[in-house]
Amino acid sequence: MAGLGPSCSFVVDFKAGDPKRGGRGTLTGAPSSMAVIPKRTCAICWSASPIIPSTGSVPYWLAAEQMSEIIVRLKIVLEDTEPTIWRRVEVPPEITLKDLHSVIQAAMGWENAHLFQFHVRRETIAGPGMGGGSPYGARPVGAGRVQLGDLAARGIKRFSYVYDMGDNWEHTIRIEKLLSGDPAATYPRLIAGALRCPPEDCGGIPGFYAFLDAVSDPKHPDHDDQIDWYGDTFDPDSFGAARIHKDLGRIAARLKRAAARRPR
Numbered sequence: 001m002a003g004l005g006p007s008c009s010f011v012v013d014f015k016a017g018d019p020k021r022g023g024r025g026t027l028t029g030a031p032s033s034m035a036v037i038p039k040r041t042c043a044i045c046w047s048a049s050p051i052i053p054s055t056g057s058v059p060y061w062l063a064a065e066q067m068s069e070i071i072v073r074l075k076i077v078l079e080d081t082e083p084t085i086w087r088r089v090e091v092p093p094e095i096t097l098k099d100l101h102s103v104i105q106a107a108m109g110w111e112n113a114h115l116f117q118f119h120v121r122r123e124t125i126a127g128p129g130m131g132g133g134s135p136y137g138a139r140p141v142g143a144g145r146v147q148l149g150d151l152a153a154r155g156i157k158r159f160s161y162v163y164d165m166g167d168n169w170e171h172t173i174r175i176e177k178l179l180s181g182d183p184a185a186t187y188p189r190l191i192a193g194a195l196r197c198p199p200e201d202c203g204g205i206p207g208f209y210a211f212l213d214a215v216s217d218p219k220h221p222d223h224d225d226q227i228d229w230y231g232d233t234f235d236p237d238s239f240g241a242a243r244i245h246k247d248l249g250r251i252a253a254r255l256k257r258a259a260a261r262r263p264r
Helices: 097-108 148-152 204-216 223-230 241-261
Strands: 009-013 018-020 034-038 070-078 085-091 116-120 123-126 158-163 169-180 189-194
Touching: 070 097, 070 148, 085 097, 097 158, 097 169, 097 241, 148 169, 189 241, 204 223
Parallel strands: none
Antiparallel strands: 009 018, 009 034, 018 169, 070 085, 070 169, 085 189, 116 123, 116 158, 158 169
16 A cells, blocks of 8 residues: 655635645645645645545535635546537535536536446546446445545546446546635536537447538438437537536535535
C-alpha cells in the first residue's frame, strides 16, 4: 500500500473565483479574501492512493460554512466525436458521483436507460448494477458513496464516465475550476455546450455517424429506415438548451430536498 503524503490544502480566491495550491505542506498566511480548505493527510501528492468515500454528509475537506460558497465547474466531452460534442456545467462539490451521473445524463441529452461507471485514475467507481474496484482487489466503490469534492481534494483534474456498456459512450470529465457560487443561482446549472448527443442504441460512435449520413441525405439508401427508426427529425446542431435547463432545475430541486432531510 502506498505511503501517505504530507498534508495539503486548497485555497479558493472568492474574489477571482480561482483555486490556488502551493507545493507540499499546508498553506498558511492566506489573504483575508481567500478561504483555506484543509484536507486530511494524503492524496493530492500520491497518485496511487485509492479513492476513499466520504463518511459524512459533507466532504471532509470543506467546512460547512464554505459549502454554499464554492461551486465546481466541469467540462463534459463525448470522446471520438468530430466536431466535439461537449457541455460545461457547474455543480456543488458535495454532489455524489451517482447524482453527477444524473447531471451528465440531463446535460448531454441521454435517456438514463443503461448502466454506467466512472474511472478515476486506476479506480472504477460503479453505478448501480455494475461491478468495479481497483486492480489491487479492493471491494468496488459505489458511485453514491463518492462525492465530487473527494476527487477535487485529491488534485484530480480529469476522470472518465462511461454510459451504456454496449454502445460504450465514453466521456471525459474535466474539473476546470472552483469558483464562488452565485447566491441567486441554483446548482447544477448549464453554462454552455455544442451539438446534440447521439440517439440511444444507435451503435456507438460508428453507428452514430452512419445514422447522421443517412438522415442528412434523402438519397441515402437507409434514409427512410433511419428516419422511421428514430421517429422524428434530428438536428445535430441543436443541443436543446431549454430542455437541459429544465431538467437540471429538477435535479437541483431534488438535491435541495435531500439536503434538507439530512441531519445536521
